[in-house]
Amino acid sequence: MSSSPAASGTIFGFDPTTVTLMAFNFVSAVGIVFANKYVFHVYNYNFACFVTSLHFVVTTLGGRICLAFDLYQVKKLNHMDVLPITASFCCFVVFNNLSLQHNSVGFYQLMKVLTTPVVVVLQRVFFDIHVETQLQACLGVICMGVVLATVSDISVNFAGTFWAVMGLVATAFYQLLVSQRQRSLKVNALQLLHYQAPQAAGVVICMTPFLDNTRELLAYEYSQGAVVSIAFACFLAFCVNLSTFLVIGHTNPVTYQVLGHFKLVIILLSGVLLFGEDSNVVRLTGMAMAFCGILAYTEFKTKKNAAPAPVASQQEKQIEVVTKA
Numbered sequence: 006m007s008s009s010p011a012a013s014g015t016i017f018g019f020d021p022t023t024v025t026l027m028a029f030n031f032v033s034a035v036g037i038v039f040a041n042k043y044v045f046h047v048y049n050y051n052f053a054c055f056v057t058s059l060h061f062v063v064t065t066l067g068g069r070i071c072l073a074f075d076l077y078q079v080k081k082l083n084h085m086d087v088l089p090i091t092a093s094f095c096c097f098v099v100f101n102n103l104s105l106q107h108n109s110v111g112f113y114q115l116m117k118v119l120t121t122p123v124v125v126v127l128q129r130v131f132f133d134i135h136v137e138t139q140l141q142a143c144l145g146v147i148c149m150g151v152v153l154a155t156v157s158d159i160s161v162n163f164a165g166t167f168w169a170v171m172g173l174v175a176t177a178f179y180q181l182l183v184s185q186r187q188r189s190l191k192v193n194a195l196q197l198l199h200y201q202a203p204q205a206a207g208v209v210i211c212m213t214p215f216l217d218n219t220r221e222l223l224a225y226e227y228s229q230g231a232v233v234s235i236a237f238a239c240f241l242a243f244c245v246n247l248s249t250f251l252v253i254g255h256t257n258p259v260t261y262q263v264l265g266h267f268k269l270v271i272i273l274l275s276g277v278l279l280f281g282e283d284s285n286v287v288r289l290t291g292m293a294m295a296f297c298g299i300l301a302y303t304e305f306k307t308k309k310n311a312a313p314a315p316v317a318s319q320q321e322k323q324i325e326v327v328t329k330a
Contacts, residue, residue, distance in 0.1 A: 022255065023252075026248060026251045026252045027252060029244070029248045029251070030245070030248035030249060030252050032244075033241050033244035034245050034249075036241045036244075037238060037241040037242055037244075037245050038105065038113075040234065040237055040238035040241050041056065041102060041105055041238050043234055043238075044056065044234050044235055044238055045105070045106050047230075047234070048230065048231040048234060050231060050235065051221075052217040052221075052222050052225075053099065053102035053103045053105070053106045053217070054102070054103070054209060054212055054213045054215075054216040054217045055210075055222055056102060056235065056238070057095075057098050057099050057102050057209050058206055058209040058210045058213060059235065059239050060098065060238070060239050060243075060246075061098075061203075061205040061206035061209055062206045063239035063240065063242060063243050064198065064202040064205075064206075064242060064243045064246045064247075065203045065206055066243075067243035067247070068195060068198050068199050068202055068243075068247075071195055072195075072199070077195035077196055077199070078196070079199055080190075080191075080192050080196045082190060082192065082200055084200060084204070086186070086190060087186075087197065087200040087201050088204065089182055089186075090182050090183060090186055090197070090201050091201050092208070093175060093179040093182050094179055094201060095205050095208045095209050095212070096171070096175035096179070097172065097176050097178075097179040098205075098209075099209060099212065099216065100168055100171040100172035100175050101113075101117070101172040101175075101176065103168040103171075103172070103216070104116065104165060104168040104169040104171075106168075107164045107165035107168055108162075108165035108166075108168075108169060112165065112169070116151075116169040116170070116172070116173055117172070117173065117176065118147060118151050118295060119148060119151055120176045121144055121147065122147075122148055123173060123174065123177040124177045124180060124181065125144060127177055127178070128181065132181075132185070137305075137309075139305050140302060140305060143299075143301045143302035143305065144298070144302070145298075146294060146295075146298030146301065147295045147298035147299060149291075149294060149298075150291045150292065150293070150294030150295030150296070150297070150298060151291065152291065153288070153290055154287075154288045154289075154290075154291025154295065180249075183197075183249070183250060187250070194247060194251045195247070195250075197250060198246060198247060202246065
């Protein structure tokens with residue numbers, strides 16, 4: 006984020022580059038949720054782990070294409086330094102795809118909203134990064150809205166809830182690792198993705214026999230529509246993976262989560278309109294409460310960033326840089 010968002014040329018407290026990256030992530034992330042759900046729902050292709058491995062293979066190829074066009078330069082890294090990101094990344098995507106497979110789009114997305122308070126807690130525990138009381142109150146309202154919206158979801162089931170919780174924890178750790186490792190390794194999004202994507206493809210392919218029905222996968226008869234839909238989802242996966250690295254590297258995990266909340270409204274409404282999901286009064290009230298919390302959070306952040314920064318000591322400036330990186 007810009008250090009002086011009130012300056013000319015900023016949008017809602019963010020510089021134009023950040024807004025562009027957020028828009029890229031928004032479009033691709035919303036698109037892939039429905040592309041994956043379409044594959045699972047319409048073509049009965051219920052092999053979430055294998056689909057994830059295909060996503061990583063295409064992401065690897067997409068990264069190499071970017072390299073061929075000189076969009077980045079390879080930086081020599083120790084593979085073991087990247088492996089923790091790869092492990093959390095694999096869990097993050099696999100668990101969330103399994104959650105999407107077993108849950109409604111609404112419950113899937115609402116559970117992901119809870120990533121924000123989890124990220125805040127983990128930042129406090131592992132990195133001693135504090136969040137203001139007002140922001141904590143906003144996050145509390147969001148969480149209450151999520152609770153109201155999810156308890157009335159008649160499609161909740163044990164398997165879906167289990168994978169949703171696993172995906173929640175994995176997502177929080179993944180976002181924190183991406184933010185921290187990009188700074189510590191001094192690499193940009195594509196340089197990190199250059200190592201991470203092929204590692205992830207290999208790991209998830211090895212996980213497939215344990216999480217998918219291999220016999221049904223080998224016997225599946227592919228139609229032209231199924232192939233096109235899976236290929237399109239893979240392309241969107243590359244866009245999501247790239248934009249996630251770009252947004253988190255350019256801002257911070259909490260800002261990335263606020264962006265995720267705006268995706269929530271579009272995805273929830275689309276789930277009701279496209280997949281006929283339940284929209285009772287309690288659930289709609291929860292959605293409205295969560296959205297109000299999102300607006301309050303964004304408004305507070307905008308006002309805070311617009312305020313003139315006080316003169317700080319060198320140590321305080323270093324802390325601020327680490328917090329905002």
